[in-house]
Amino acid sequence: MFIMTAKIPPNSRERNAMDSSLFDVIIIGAGPAGLNGALVLGRCRRRVLVCDAGHPRNAASHGLHNYLTRDGTKPAEFLRLGREELKSYETVKLMKIEVTDARLLEHGFEVTLSNGERAVGRKLLIATGVVDEIPKLEGLDSFYGRSVFHCPYCDGWEMRDQPLAVYGKGENGLGLALELILWSPDLVLCTDGPSELRAEDMARLAQHNIPLREERIQRLEGNNGVLDRIVFADGEAIKRRGMFFSTGQQQASELPKKLGCEFTDDGCVATGAYEVTNVPGVYVAGDASRLVQFVIVAASEGAQAAVAINKELMKEDL
Numbered sequence: 001m002f003i004m005t006a007k008i009p010p011n012s013r014e015r016n017a018m019d020s021s022l023f024d025v026i027i028i029g030a031g032p033a034g035l036n037g038a039l040v041l042g043r044c045r046r047r048v049l050v051c052d053a054g055h056p057r058n059a060a061s062h063g064l065h066n067y068l069t070r071d072g073t074k075p076a077e078f079l080r081l082g083r084e085e086l087k088s089y090e091t092v093k094l095m096k097i098e099v100t101d102a103r104l105l106e107h108g109f110e111v112t113l114s115n116g117e118r119a120v121g122r123k124l125l126i127a128t129g130v131v132d133e134i135p136k137l138e139g140l141d142s143f144y145g146r147s148v149f150h151c152p153y154c155d156g157w158e159m160r161d162q163p164l165a166v167y168g169k170g171e172n173g174l175g176l177a178l179e180l181i182l183w184s185p186d187l188v189l190c191t192d193g194p195s196e197l198r199a200e201d202m203a204r205l206a207q208h209n210i211p212l213r214e215e216r217i218q219r220l221e222g223n224n225g226v227l228d229r230i231v232f233a234d235g236e237a238i239k240r241r242g243m244f245f246s247t248g249q250q251q252a253s254e255l256p257k258k259l260g261c262e263f264t265d266d267g268c269v270a271t272g273a274y275e276v277t278n279v280p281g282v283y284v285a286g287d288a289s290r291l292v293q294f295v296i297v298a299a300s301e302g303a304q305a306a307v308a309i310n311k312e313l314m315k316e317d318l
Helices: 012-016 030-041 076-086 170-184 199-207 255-259 295-317
Strands: 023-027 048-052 091-096 099-104 109-113 118-126 130-132 166-167 189-190 218-223 224-230 242-245 249-251 282-284
Touching: 023 030, 023 295, 030 048, 030 076, 030 091, 030 295, 048 118, 076 091, 091 189, 099 255, 109 249, 118 255, 118 295, 166 170, 170 199, 170 242, 189 282, 224 242, 255 282, 282 295
Parallel strands: 023 048, 023 118, 048 091, 118 282, 166 189, 166 242
Antiparallel strands: 099 109, 109 118, 130 249, 218 224
16 A cells, blocks of 8 residues: 555646556445446556445345346345456455545545555545444344345345334335335334324325334344244234334445535435536445435446546546
Protein backbone atom coordinates (compact mmCIF):
# COMPACT_ATOMS: atom_id res chain seq x y z
CA MET A 1 0.00 0.00 0.00
CA PHE A 2 1.05 3.62 -0.23
CA ILE A 3 0.51 7.00 1.34
CA MET A 4 -0.12 9.88 -1.00
CA THR A 5 -1.76 13.19 -0.15
CA ALA A 6 -0.50 15.46 -2.92
CA LYS A 7 -2.96 17.30 -5.14
CA ILE A 8 -3.82 15.40 -8.32
CA PRO A 9 -2.62 17.24 -11.45
CA PRO A 10 -5.52 18.02 -13.79
CA ASN A 11 -4.02 16.84 -17.08
CA SER A 12 -2.94 13.43 -18.29
CA ARG A 13 0.68 14.35 -19.06
CA GLU A 14 1.30 15.46 -15.49
CA ARG A 15 -0.53 12.40 -14.15
CA ASN A 16 1.68 10.05 -16.15
CA ALA A 17 4.73 11.55 -14.50
CA MET A 18 3.33 10.98 -11.04
CA ASP A 19 3.67 8.09 -8.66
CA SER A 20 2.18 5.06 -10.43
CA SER A 21 0.21 4.27 -7.27
CA LEU A 22 -2.51 6.78 -8.20
CA PHE A 23 -5.79 4.97 -8.93
CA ASP A 24 -8.27 6.00 -11.56
CA VAL A 25 -11.13 4.82 -9.34
CA ILE A 26 -11.48 3.80 -5.73
CA ILE A 27 -14.49 1.55 -5.09
CA ILE A 28 -15.75 1.29 -1.51
CA GLY A 29 -17.75 -1.89 -1.06
CA ALA A 30 -17.33 -5.24 -2.82
CA GLY A 31 -20.86 -6.52 -3.09
CA PRO A 32 -22.53 -7.03 -6.47
CA ALA A 33 -22.46 -3.29 -7.30
CA GLY A 34 -18.83 -2.78 -6.38
CA LEU A 35 -17.58 -5.97 -7.99
CA ASN A 36 -19.47 -5.42 -11.23
CA GLY A 37 -18.25 -1.85 -11.36
CA ALA A 38 -14.69 -3.11 -10.91
CA LEU A 39 -15.20 -5.67 -13.68
CA VAL A 40 -16.31 -3.06 -16.22
CA LEU A 41 -13.51 -0.68 -15.24
CA GLY A 42 -10.94 -3.46 -15.28
CA ARG A 43 -11.95 -4.32 -18.81
CA CYS A 44 -11.42 -0.63 -19.64
CA ARG A 45 -7.85 -1.01 -18.33
CA ARG A 46 -8.49 1.42 -15.50
CA ARG A 47 -6.43 1.25 -12.31
CA VAL A 48 -8.97 0.35 -9.63
CA LEU A 49 -8.74 -0.17 -5.89
CA VAL A 50 -11.66 -2.08 -4.33
CA CYS A 51 -11.95 -1.94 -0.53
CA ASP A 52 -14.44 -3.99 1.46
CA ALA A 53 -14.82 -4.72 5.17
CA GLY A 54 -16.35 -8.15 4.50
CA HIS A 55 -19.81 -7.74 6.05
CA PRO A 56 -22.36 -8.31 3.25
CA ARG A 57 -25.98 -7.49 4.00
CA ASN A 58 -27.25 -10.87 2.75
CA ALA A 59 -24.69 -13.01 4.59
CA ALA A 60 -27.44 -14.86 6.50
CA SER A 61 -29.46 -15.65 3.37
CA HIS A 62 -29.68 -19.25 2.13
CA GLY A 63 -29.47 -18.01 -1.46
CA LEU A 64 -29.93 -14.97 -3.66
CA HIS A 65 -32.90 -14.77 -6.02
CA ASN A 66 -34.33 -12.90 -9.01
CA TYR A 67 -30.97 -13.07 -10.80
CA LEU A 68 -31.20 -15.00 -14.07
CA THR A 69 -28.67 -17.91 -14.20
CA ARG A 70 -27.78 -17.32 -10.52
CA ASP A 71 -31.13 -17.97 -8.82
CA GLY A 72 -30.51 -19.75 -5.53
CA THR A 73 -26.76 -19.16 -5.46
CA LYS A 74 -25.38 -18.78 -1.95
CA PRO A 75 -24.29 -15.17 -1.36
CA ALA A 76 -20.78 -16.17 -0.29
CA GLU A 77 -20.36 -18.26 -3.44
CA PHE A 78 -21.60 -15.39 -5.60
CA LEU A 79 -19.00 -13.06 -4.10
CA ARG A 80 -16.28 -15.70 -4.44
CA LEU A 81 -17.05 -16.10 -8.13
CA GLY A 82 -16.98 -12.35 -8.62
CA ARG A 83 -13.62 -11.95 -6.91
CA GLU A 84 -12.21 -14.88 -8.86
CA GLU A 85 -13.23 -13.32 -12.16
CA LEU A 86 -11.52 -10.05 -11.27
CA LYS A 87 -8.15 -11.83 -10.95
CA SER A 88 -7.94 -11.77 -14.75
CA TYR A 89 -7.59 -7.97 -14.68
CA GLU A 90 -4.18 -6.96 -13.41
CA THR A 91 -5.15 -3.30 -12.97
CA VAL A 92 -7.79 -4.17 -10.34
CA LYS A 93 -6.63 -4.49 -6.74
CA LEU A 94 -8.94 -5.92 -4.03
CA MET A 95 -8.35 -5.34 -0.34
CA LYS A 96 -10.35 -6.74 2.56
CA ILE A 97 -10.22 -3.58 4.62
CA GLU A 98 -12.60 -0.87 5.80
CA VAL A 99 -12.49 2.68 4.49
CA THR A 100 -12.92 4.86 7.56
CA ASP A 101 -12.79 8.30 5.95
CA ALA A 102 -12.84 10.05 2.60
CA ARG A 103 -12.16 13.62 1.59
CA LEU A 104 -12.16 15.75 -1.51
CA LEU A 105 -8.90 16.85 -3.07
CA GLU A 106 -8.59 19.52 -5.75
CA HIS A 107 -8.85 16.95 -8.53
CA GLY A 108 -9.82 13.71 -6.81
CA PHE A 109 -10.27 11.93 -3.51
CA GLU A 110 -8.24 10.60 -0.63
CA VAL A 111 -9.53 7.69 1.46
CA THR A 112 -8.24 6.55 4.82
CA LEU A 113 -8.12 2.83 5.54
CA SER A 114 -8.65 1.14 8.89
CA ASN A 115 -4.93 0.38 9.14
CA GLY A 116 -4.16 4.08 8.95
CA GLU A 117 -2.88 4.08 5.38
CA ARG A 118 -4.35 6.32 2.71
CA ALA A 119 -5.08 5.93 -0.99
CA VAL A 120 -5.77 8.51 -3.68
CA GLY A 121 -8.03 8.16 -6.70
CA ARG A 122 -9.50 10.37 -9.39
CA LYS A 123 -13.07 9.13 -8.96
CA LEU A 124 -14.98 7.48 -6.13
CA LEU A 125 -17.65 4.78 -6.40
CA ILE A 126 -19.45 4.06 -3.12
CA ALA A 127 -21.22 0.71 -3.04
CA THR A 128 -21.53 0.10 0.68
CA GLY A 129 -25.26 -0.68 0.71
CA VAL A 130 -27.57 -0.54 3.69
CA VAL A 131 -27.99 -2.27 7.06
CA ASP A 132 -31.35 -3.72 8.06
CA GLU A 133 -32.76 -2.87 11.48
CA ILE A 134 -33.34 -6.42 12.65
CA PRO A 135 -35.98 -6.86 15.40
CA LYS A 136 -34.52 -7.51 18.82
CA LEU A 137 -36.45 -10.69 19.57
CA GLU A 138 -35.21 -13.59 21.65
CA GLY A 139 -34.42 -16.50 19.37
CA LEU A 140 -34.52 -14.56 16.10
CA ASP A 141 -30.82 -15.07 15.33
CA SER A 142 -31.44 -18.83 15.01
CA PHE A 143 -33.99 -18.29 12.24
CA TYR A 144 -32.79 -15.21 10.35
CA GLY A 145 -32.10 -16.10 6.74
CA ARG A 146 -33.71 -19.53 7.08
CA SER A 147 -37.30 -18.92 8.13
CA VAL A 148 -37.27 -15.24 9.15
CA PHE A 149 -36.72 -12.74 6.34
CA HIS A 150 -37.10 -9.08 5.39
CA CYS A 151 -37.85 -9.35 1.63
CA PRO A 152 -40.81 -11.32 0.22
CA TYR A 153 -39.50 -10.86 -3.33
CA CYS A 154 -36.33 -12.65 -2.28
CA ASP A 155 -37.77 -15.38 -0.05
CA GLY A 156 -41.57 -15.38 -0.44
CA TRP A 157 -41.52 -18.20 -3.01
CA GLU A 158 -39.76 -20.56 -0.60
CA MET A 159 -42.37 -19.77 2.08
CA ARG A 160 -45.42 -19.94 -0.20
CA ASP A 161 -48.67 -21.30 1.27
CA GLN A 162 -47.13 -21.60 4.75
CA PRO A 163 -48.57 -20.02 7.92
CA LEU A 164 -46.60 -16.78 8.22
CA ALA A 165 -46.21 -13.96 10.70
CA VAL A 166 -45.63 -10.37 9.66
CA TYR A 167 -43.65 -8.17 12.05
CA GLY A 168 -43.97 -4.39 11.87
CA LYS A 169 -45.90 -1.36 13.06
CA GLY A 170 -47.99 1.24 11.29
CA GLU A 171 -47.82 1.58 7.53
CA ASN A 172 -44.75 -0.65 7.28
CA GLY A 173 -46.44 -3.58 8.97
CA LEU A 174 -49.72 -3.07 7.12
CA GLY A 175 -48.02 -2.76 3.73
CA LEU A 176 -45.94 -5.89 4.22
CA ALA A 177 -48.94 -7.90 5.42
CA LEU A 178 -51.01 -6.94 2.37
CA GLU A 179 -48.05 -7.63 0.07
CA LEU A 180 -47.58 -11.13 1.47
CA ILE A 181 -51.11 -12.12 0.45
CA LEU A 182 -49.52 -13.01 -2.89
CA TRP A 183 -47.51 -15.77 -1.24
CA SER A 184 -49.71 -17.06 1.56
CA PRO A 185 -53.37 -16.92 2.59
CA ASP A 186 -52.47 -17.63 6.23
CA LEU A 187 -51.04 -14.45 7.76
CA VAL A 188 -50.93 -12.84 11.20
CA LEU A 189 -49.68 -9.29 11.76
CA CYS A 190 -47.63 -9.00 14.97
CA THR A 191 -46.79 -5.47 16.09
CA ASP A 192 -45.01 -6.28 19.38
CA GLY A 193 -46.88 -3.51 21.15
CA PRO A 194 -49.39 -0.87 19.99
CA SER A 195 -49.98 -1.31 16.27
CA GLU A 196 -50.09 2.42 15.37
CA LEU A 197 -52.80 1.52 12.84
CA ARG A 198 -55.83 3.63 12.01
CA ALA A 199 -59.36 2.26 12.00
CA GLU A 200 -59.35 2.08 8.19
CA ASP A 201 -56.08 0.11 8.31
CA MET A 202 -57.58 -2.45 10.65
CA ALA A 203 -60.57 -2.68 8.35
CA ARG A 204 -58.27 -3.58 5.47
CA LEU A 205 -56.65 -6.32 7.55
CA ALA A 206 -60.08 -7.69 8.44
CA GLN A 207 -61.13 -7.57 4.80
CA HIS A 208 -58.26 -9.92 3.96
CA ASN A 209 -58.70 -12.13 7.05
CA ILE A 210 -55.39 -11.08 8.61
CA PRO A 211 -55.56 -11.20 12.42
CA LEU A 212 -53.73 -8.54 14.45
CA ARG A 213 -51.67 -9.42 17.56
CA GLU A 214 -50.47 -6.40 19.54
CA GLU A 215 -49.10 -8.29 22.56
CA ARG A 216 -45.39 -8.07 23.29
CA ILE A 217 -43.45 -10.97 21.83
CA GLN A 218 -41.50 -12.91 24.42
CA ARG A 219 -39.53 -15.19 22.11
CA LEU A 220 -39.44 -17.19 18.89
CA GLU A 221 -39.22 -20.98 19.11
CA GLY A 222 -38.29 -23.71 16.66
CA ASN A 223 -35.60 -26.17 15.64
CA ASN A 224 -32.74 -26.29 13.13
CA GLY A 225 -33.49 -22.82 11.80
CA VAL A 226 -37.18 -23.57 11.22
CA LEU A 227 -39.60 -21.34 13.10
CA ASP A 228 -42.34 -23.26 14.92
CA ARG A 229 -44.18 -20.77 17.11
CA ILE A 230 -44.28 -17.24 18.47
CA VAL A 231 -44.64 -16.91 22.24
CA PHE A 232 -46.23 -13.73 23.60
CA ALA A 233 -45.76 -12.20 27.04
CA ASP A 234 -49.55 -12.34 27.40
CA GLY A 235 -51.97 -14.37 25.35
CA GLU A 236 -51.85 -17.67 23.51
CA ALA A 237 -48.79 -18.57 21.44
CA ILE A 238 -49.30 -19.07 17.70
CA LYS A 239 -47.86 -21.67 15.36
CA ARG A 240 -46.00 -20.09 12.45
CA ARG A 241 -43.68 -21.57 9.85
CA GLY A 242 -41.99 -18.30 8.97
CA MET A 243 -41.86 -14.57 9.57
CA PHE A 244 -41.21 -11.47 7.46
CA PHE A 245 -40.36 -8.16 9.11
CA SER A 246 -40.39 -4.51 8.09
CA THR A 247 -38.56 -2.40 10.64
CA GLY A 248 -36.49 -0.06 8.50
CA GLN A 249 -32.89 0.20 7.39
CA GLN A 250 -30.05 2.70 7.38
CA GLN A 251 -26.97 3.50 5.34
CA ALA A 252 -24.09 1.12 6.05
CA SER A 253 -21.59 3.95 5.69
CA GLU A 254 -21.47 7.60 6.71
CA LEU A 255 -19.17 8.43 3.80
CA PRO A 256 -21.86 9.69 1.37
CA LYS A 257 -23.12 12.10 4.03
CA LYS A 258 -19.62 13.18 4.97
CA LEU A 259 -18.79 13.94 1.34
CA GLY A 260 -21.91 16.08 0.99
CA CYS A 261 -24.18 13.78 -1.01
CA GLU A 262 -27.85 14.62 -1.08
CA PHE A 263 -30.43 12.12 0.20
CA THR A 264 -34.01 11.31 -0.70
CA ASP A 265 -36.87 11.45 1.80
CA ASP A 266 -36.59 7.65 2.07
CA GLY A 267 -32.99 7.85 3.25
CA CYS A 268 -31.38 6.72 -0.03
CA VAL A 269 -28.52 8.60 -1.61
CA ALA A 270 -30.02 10.74 -4.37
CA THR A 271 -28.57 9.69 -7.72
CA GLY A 272 -29.32 10.60 -11.29
CA ALA A 273 -28.65 8.76 -14.52
CA TYR A 274 -25.62 6.47 -14.33
CA GLU A 275 -25.60 6.71 -10.52
CA VAL A 276 -24.11 10.21 -10.38
CA THR A 277 -24.53 12.21 -7.17
CA ASN A 278 -24.58 15.95 -6.61
CA VAL A 279 -20.87 15.75 -5.66
CA PRO A 280 -18.71 15.79 -8.82
CA GLY A 281 -16.67 12.62 -9.09
CA VAL A 282 -18.72 10.67 -6.53
CA TYR A 283 -20.98 7.85 -7.71
CA VAL A 284 -23.19 5.66 -5.52
CA ALA A 285 -24.50 2.28 -6.68
CA GLY A 286 -26.41 -0.57 -5.10
CA ASP A 287 -28.77 -0.67 -2.14
CA ALA A 288 -27.45 2.65 -0.86
CA SER A 289 -29.06 4.48 -3.77
CA ARG A 290 -32.22 2.56 -4.69
CA LEU A 291 -35.28 1.01 -3.08
CA VAL A 292 -35.41 -1.99 -5.47
CA GLN A 293 -32.78 -3.91 -3.58
CA PHE A 294 -32.06 -6.97 -5.71
CA VAL A 295 -28.57 -8.31 -6.32
CA ILE A 296 -29.13 -8.09 -10.06
CA VAL A 297 -30.20 -4.44 -9.79
CA ALA A 298 -27.16 -3.60 -7.68
CA ALA A 299 -24.86 -5.29 -10.22
CA SER A 300 -26.53 -3.32 -13.02
CA GLU A 301 -26.07 -0.04 -11.17
CA GLY A 302 -22.40 -0.85 -10.63
CA ALA A 303 -21.97 -1.42 -14.37
CA GLN A 304 -23.78 1.82 -15.26
CA ALA A 305 -21.69 3.80 -12.81
CA ALA A 306 -18.50 2.28 -14.23
CA VAL A 307 -19.42 3.31 -17.78
CA ALA A 308 -20.13 6.87 -16.63
CA ILE A 309 -16.86 7.01 -14.70
CA ASN A 310 -14.87 5.74 -17.65
CA LYS A 311 -16.43 8.34 -19.95
CA GLU A 312 -15.62 11.13 -17.50
CA LEU A 313 -12.02 9.96 -17.26
CA MET A 314 -11.77 9.90 -21.04
CA LYS A 315 -13.05 13.48 -21.25
CA GLU A 316 -10.36 14.57 -18.80
CA ASP A 317 -7.57 12.72 -20.59
CA LEU A 318 -8.28 13.20 -24.28
